[in-house]
Amino acid sequence: xxxxxxxxxxxxxxxxxxxxxxxxxxxxxxxxxxxxxxxxxxxxxxxxxxxxxxxxxxxxxxxxxxxxxxxxxxxxxxxxxxxxxxxxxxxxxxxxxxxxxxxxxxxxxxx
Numbered sequence: 263x264x265x266x267x268x269x270x271x272x273x274x275x276x277x278x279x280x281x282x283x284x285x286x287x288x289x290x291x292x293x294x295x296x297x298x299x300x301x302x303x304x305x306x307x308x309x310x311x312x313x314x315x316x317x318x319x320x321x322x323x324x325x326x327x328x329x330x331x332x333x334x335x336x337x338x339x340x341x342x343x344x345x346x347x348x349x350x351x352x353x354x355x356x357x358x359x360x361x362x363x364x365x366x367x368x369x370x371x372x373x
Contacts, residue, residue, distance in 0.1 A: 284330055285355075289315045289323050291362070294348070297333065298356055302347040327352070 285291055289312060296311045297303060308324075309317060324346060327333035332352035336345050348355075 284327075284332070285358070287323070287326070289319060290327060291359070293320070293323055293327060294332065294352060294355055295359055297346065297348045297352065298359060302336065302345050304343065304345045308346065 285294075292312050292315070293308065296308060300307070300311075303311075305320075305324075308320060309315075312320065315323075324333055324335070328335055330351075331349055332355070333346055334349050336347060338344070
């Protein structure tokens with residue numbers, strides 16, 4: 263089989279495409295990383311941890327991650343406090359994020 267034939271026959275797995283549409287979106291990986299390391303976090307603490315992301319975009323990304331079942335938004339009825347945490351689905355991204363760290367350490371060193 264010629265190389266062009268094998269490339270022409272290759273198709274990406276829809277589940278893989280969906281995964282990267284979530285993880286590849288700017289700021290999502292950083293949000294997940296903060297929540298993996300910090301657990302339940304208030305919005306203001308997410309803002310402080312991901313300082314280059316605007317509040318508007320952070321809210322948008324959190325809503326998207328919540329819609330995907332990766333993040334849960336927790337409201338406290340006795341106050342106006344709102345915080346965010348990972349669902350089981352989100353916590354299972356831990357090994358993926360660890361692998362990304364290892365790859366970055368190998369290929370980007372101290373930069």
